[in-house]
Amino acid sequence: xxxxxxxxxxxxxxxxxxxxxxxxxxxxxxxxxxxxxxxxxxxxxxxxxxxxxxxxxxxxxxxxxxxxxxxxxxxxxxxxxxxxxxxxxxxxxxxxxxxxxxxxxxxxxxxxxxxxxxxxxxxxxxxxxxxxxxxxxxxxxxxxxxxxxxxxxxxxxxxxxxxxxxxxxxxxxxxxxxxxxxxxxxxxxxxxxxxxxxxxxxxxxxxxxxxxxxxx
Numbered sequence: 001x002x003x004x005x006x007x008x009x010x011x012x013x014x015x016x017x018x019x020x021x022x023x024x025x026x027x028x029x030x031x032x033x034x035x036x037x038x039x040x041x042x043x044x045x046x047x048x049x050x051x052x053x054x055x056x057x058x059x060x061x062x063x064x065x066x067x068x069x070x071x072x073x074x075x076x077x078x079x080x081x082x083x084x085x086x087x088x089x090x091x092x093x094x095x096x097x098x099x100x101x102x103x104x105x106x107x108x109x110x111x112x113x114x115x116x117x118x119x120x121x122x123x124x125x126x127x128x129x130x131x132x133x134x135x136x137x138x139x140x141x142x143x144x145x146x147x148x149x150x151x152x153x154x155x156x157x158x159x160x161x162x163x164x165x166x167x168x169x170x171x172x173x174x175x176x177x178x179x180x181x182x183x184x185x186x187x188x189x190x191x192x193x194x195x196x197x198x199x200x201x202x203x204x205x206x207x208x209x210x211x212x213x214x215x216x
Contacts, residue, residue: 014039015059027114042075070203085124106130161188
């Protein structure tokens with residue numbers, strides 16, 4: 001009987017923490033069919049660096065409330081939209097909400113075993129989705145009270161707009177969904193950004209999730 005040989009994978013390992021980055025690479029390098037490319041900042045996630053990689057392992061770090069996190073999230077979102085399978089490694093105690101919202105192919109805890117991570121990479125490279133069972137239920141509910149970081153809570157209409165932003169809809173699409181004009185939708189989107197104190201849609205979704213304004 002012939003043995004089944006795994007197709008070789010090129011995997012980008014993105015982690016700002018040095019120990020996490022090299023630890024993940026060491027785990028993956030134990031598999032002869034996996035080659036790794038190390039990236040330490042989102043600014044390095046360029047086409048020259050990624051090349052024709054088959055997947056990305058993204059260590060989300062220890063603190064998703066860091067000021068640079070929205071920029072990192074936006075970069076990873078762009079890669080997901082370009083079709084690169086991404087596995088997010090969550091910090092201890094972090095909910096998978098944000099990672100799921102941007103459409104990553106896999107969500108795994110930091111305590112994931114080496115063989116599980118390698119198996120997950122081959123799975124997402126084949127177009128499958130992978131989530132650790134411990135992260136599927138119960139759904140995360142934030143312990144902090146909502147609205148604690150904004151001076152004025154969003155109106156019911158603005159919350160509708162916020163939920164549509166989480167789906168990635170454009171102003172025109174938001175208007176169609178709500179039965180309002182594109183200009184009115186644009187007005188509501190800007191009001192949401194202003195109340196949340198952010199400058200982009202991605203930041204709005206991230207911040208609103210932390211405040212409990214968005215859930216799965």
